Amino acid sequence: MLLAVAREGRYTGAAERLRVNHTTIARRIDALERSLGGRVLVRGAAGWVLTPLGEHAVAAAEEVERAMRGLSPDEPALAGVVRLSATDGFSGFIASPAVAALRERHPGVSLEIVAATRRAAAQRVGVDLEVVVGRPHVHRAEATHLGDYVLGLYASRTLLERRGAPASVDGLAGEPLVYFIESMLQVDALDTARRSTRRMVDAVSSTNVYVHVDATRAGAGYGLLPAFLADRHDDLVRIFPDEIEERLPYWLVCRPEALRQPTAVAFIAALRGRMAEVSDALLGRPSPAG
Template sequence: MISADDVRFFLEVARTGKLVAAARGLGVDHTTVGRRISHLERSTATRLFVRSPGGWQLTEAGERLAVHAEAVESSLRAAAEELGSEPGRLSGKVRIATPDGFGAFVLSPGLGTLRESHPGLAIEIVTATRLNLLATKEFDVGISLAKPTIRGVETTELASYPLGLYAAPRYLESSANITSIDDLQGHSVIGYVDSLLDIPALRFLDTSLPGFQPAIQTNNITGQWMATVAGLGVAVLPLFVGEADDRIVRILPDEVQIRRKYWLAVPRELQRLARTRAVQNALVELAASHPYLDSFLVGS
């Protein structure tokens, strides 16, 4: 007979891939976690994890059990949410993990409708520009620049967005004319820190200016935007950043037209929660109404 408590420990190890990390999340000693997993494996007469120095990976049997375990967890969470909230009123916390550009320039200023509809929800926005932003599944709803491939997460295309070259008028006035992409070789270009950039979709300069080394590098879009506003050079910025700021202008709009995509991701065990669905719908509606996003979805 499978113990529901053992399954709770099983899911935490499956999600973290580390015994110590799972123990930390559960608030117990790592030996307790190991003992629970061993007990579950004896109960099922099946090896559920492959142990290695690099972490614990689910076996094929473990993958099958995880699907059922997450379904049970989802049902219990939905029941607890329904019983613990006032009728028609959502409460609780929802963590949204997102790239910094979307989080700072689209999501944060676009939360008004969600807040008005569900004032009892506490929203956490966690931003970063790293491919592993969603890897630990420590989020309720995620936005990603690449399709997430982690286990137990349902993904859909949210929206595409255009980018272009921008500079401050004072920089352009004091620098050589830019009439083609080749002219950028003689200019101060602002970009990402190459050694910290693990998202291929953000490697704009690799295709436009192969081998070119930016004069100013920062690991987030906000830093690039502010450096551009300060007149320090030319940067590739999303139109939802550049077109909203009259201190900078777009250059070479016909020659430099870049488009990227955002993905929407939700852990499978959280999909039935009303608060998660409310945030999903708000994100879909935000993408559909935004002037510089082309939505793939419609609100549900």
């Protein structure tokens, strides 16, 4: 049970994972501390954290867990829930295919996604992993660069036929823009990305990037869109690609406890695999097959 609390950071989370009452978890931890003669957990800002004694106890428990998995080679090696907070586009294009690939080998693994475009949280309560746009400044967490993607400016073919294509970037002044709601945008990198379109006029604004794509396809305006989403639609045309291209980084933020979860570690590997698989699409490059 100590292993479950170390991975979840909460008694209630460990209880859900083990399907027992959280008071049972508390009693077992109390008994373990009496047996070992010291504290194994202390309360931190974002949940329970291990003491040095707890670190030794968890290391021993992980050795036992690995040995038990080795005794049952025919059983699924991994099972459990990974909780992820990520942007809409990343959730759909990267995380969902990644967990699908992981579940082919480990059907006991499941993924819960909280779709949000925001800065890295100060306290990662309720999620194991976060993916944010822009380099995060975090404490008591591991942050690693996953890869980059690009934003480009797109228009529907019908919009270009109706209004005519602008002759230059300067000609975009006063034209309708589809992008995030400026007053609600919490991510500096996404706000900075708007620099090439500052003289355009907001036409449709949304916190959801899939709304941006659909509104652009409907002809509501020029969309500042992720290439990996827009390039899949033949009715969208990218304009001024050499002059309007914003390259943005995806960063992964992990609770230290999450890195003790074999399911979370496997899912991170699956995310990296998916990022490598679609790197050309993320950067708006034609695929080798194309």
